[in-house]
Amino acid sequence: MNKVLINDTTLRDGEQAAGVAFNLQEKVAIAKFLDTIGVHEIEVGIPAMGESEMRAIAAISDLGLSAKLLGWNRAVVSDIQASMACGLTRMHISIPVSGIQIAAKFHGQWRVTLQQLKDSISFAVDQGLWVAVGGEDSSRADENFLFDVAHYAQEWGASRFRFCDTVGVLDPFSTYTKVNRLVAALIIPVEIHTHNDFGLATANALAGIKAGASSVNTTVNGLGERAGNAALEEVVMALKRIHGIDVGIETPRLLELSRLVAAASGCSVPPWKAIVGENTFAHESGIHAHGVLQNPTTYEPFAPEEVGWERRLVVGKHSGRHLLSNVLQQYGIILNTEETQSVLDAVRQQSIQKKRSLTTQEVLHLVYEQRVSHAIR
Numbered sequence: 001m002n003k004v005l006i007n008d009t010t011l012r013d014g015e016q017a018a019g020v021a022f023n024l025q026e027k028v029a030i031a032k033f034l035d036t037i038g039v040h041e042i043e044v045g046i047p048a049m050g051e052s053e054m055r056a057i058a059a060i061s062d063l064g065l066s067a068k069l070l071g072w073n074r075a076v077v078s079d080i081q082a083s084m085a086c087g088l089t090r091m092h093i094s095i096p097v098s099g100i101q102i103a104a105k106f107h108g109q110w111r112v113t114l115q116q117l118k119d120s121i122s123f124a125v126d127q128g129l130w131v132a133v134g135g136e137d138s139s140r141a142d143e144n145f146l147f148d149v150a151h152y153a154q155e156w157g158a159s160r161f162r163f164c165d166t167v168g169v170l171d172p173f174s175t176y177t178k179v180n181r182l183v184a185a186l187i188i189p190v191e192i193h194t195h196n197d198f199g200l201a202t203a204n205a206l207a208g209i210k211a212g213a214s215s216v217n218t219t220v221n222g223l224g225e226r227a228g229n230a231a232l233e234e235v236v237m238a239l240k241r242i243h244g245i246d247v248g249i250e251t252p253r254l255l256e257l258s259r260l261v262a263a264a265s266g267c268s269v270p271p272w273k274a275i276v277g278e279n280t281f282a283h284e285s286g287i288h289a290h291g292v293l294q295n296p297t298t299y300e301p302f303a304p305e306e307v308g309w310e311r312r313l314v315v316g317k318h319s320g321r322h323l324l325s326n327v328l329q330q331y332g333i334i335l336n337t338e339e340t341q342s343v344l345d346a347v348r349q350q351s352i353q354k355k356r357s358l359t360t361q362e363v364l365h366l367v368y369e370q371r372v373s374h375a376i377r
């Protein structure tokens with residue numbers, strides 16, 4: 001794996017998640033944040049949606065960010081004109097490439113589809129714009145037809161081709177094979193775009209990169225159509241920690257970014273969500289906490305600070321004496337073996353009743369109760 005560009009599409013595919021609607025301020029704040037932490041490219045939205053979206057995109061375009069900005073367009077000249085009116089100079093032009101999509105959108109007329117692609121690329125190139133082409137539904141396309149479209153796109157002036165697993169039907173093995181063949185067939189770079197319908201978006205994105213894709217689409221928190229897209233934080237950290245590729249993104253700010261997008265989208269992150277979920281560096285189980293207290297790498301793949309978290313030791317149903325003693329020591333409390341076991345028994349009961357772990361105050365209260373009952377005995 002060589003250098004990898006992150007082309008984040010939170011502001012386009014992320015916002016396409018049903019029920020999500022960013023306002024101008026939110027779009028600007030997210031774009032600024034992505035830029036600040038070093039994201040290389042940002043797909044800022046779809047100018048063809050109309051005036052208010054164009055205003056938001058123009059506001060981002062006016063910021064003079066370091067990240068390269070792309071507008072998403074259908075293979076329609078007026079879409080590209082709308083993107084130009086926002087001040088964008090880099091165009092992404094999408095074209096369906098599978099039989100299913102061409103039947104639905106172009107009545108099966110693939111020649112018309114190709115002509116529309118040619119006209120829109122030519123228009124953009126004539127305007128001096130940088131052009132990337134997206135093969136919508138590449139994963140379900142006839143491979144020969146996909147290669148023909150990609151070759152034509154290259155010949156007509158596109159500078160990159162996006163392989164889209166639009167409905168998330170590939171696994172990492174099939175992604176690798178298909179992307180590898182496409183990369184070998186083209187001179188221009190290939191980008192990988194994956195969806196999470198089977199929970200494989202990040203794995204497939206990594207497989208596409210391993211197969212030679214030099215840029216990858218991500219969204220913050222994996223936000224996106226249906227089950228979402230490959231999550232920025234997962235792709236970046238997996239590249240860094242599993243593949244040893246540092247893409248140059250300031251990872252300690254990933255949590256802050258996740259919270260910004262969760263608030264703007266109204267889509268909260270589940271506690272178990274990789275990298276940014278609140279349980280990712282929380283340890284309750286006795287065996288885990290015992291290990292972590294001696295050496296955090298026993299149960300952590302990397303240090304929490306690397307993505308903006310702090311480690312949390314939580315007392316609850318599954319906790320053991322090492323964890324409890326560690327927490328109590330911070331308050332100068334040392335219990336003997338019998339007292340420790342009796343508090344742990346009470347912790348288990350209360351956790352089951354409350355259906356959660358206990359706060360430190362609740363644990364201290366149990367210690368107090370245990371001592372009172374012992375004194376009475």
Ligand SMILES: CC(=O)SCCNC(=O)CCNC(=O)[C@H](O)C(C)(C)COP(=O)(O)OP(=O)(O)OC[C@H]1O[C@@H](n2cnc3c(N)ncnc32)[C@H](O)[C@@H]1OP(=O)(O)O
Nearest residue numbers: 016046048049074075076094095096104105106136166225
């Ligand atoms: C896989 C993806 O994520 S693709 C991106 C999907 N994102 C979105 O749809 C969000 C933004 N979309 C919108 O705001 C609207 O759909 C608009 C403004 C783009 C178009 O709106 P409308 O004119 O009302 O059309 P509508 O959305 O009902 O239908 C889509 C039209 O685009 C056509 N179309 C779809 N994809 C493409 C394409 N890549 N190139 C050219 N035409 C296309 C369809 O065939 C249909 O055309 P028709 O109006 O001639 O029948």
Ligand SMILES: O=C(O)CCC(=O)C(=O)O
Nearest residue numbers: 094095134135136164166
């Ligand atoms: O860029 C394209 O062509 C389509 C991208 C997309 O969102 C998808 O295929 O899921």
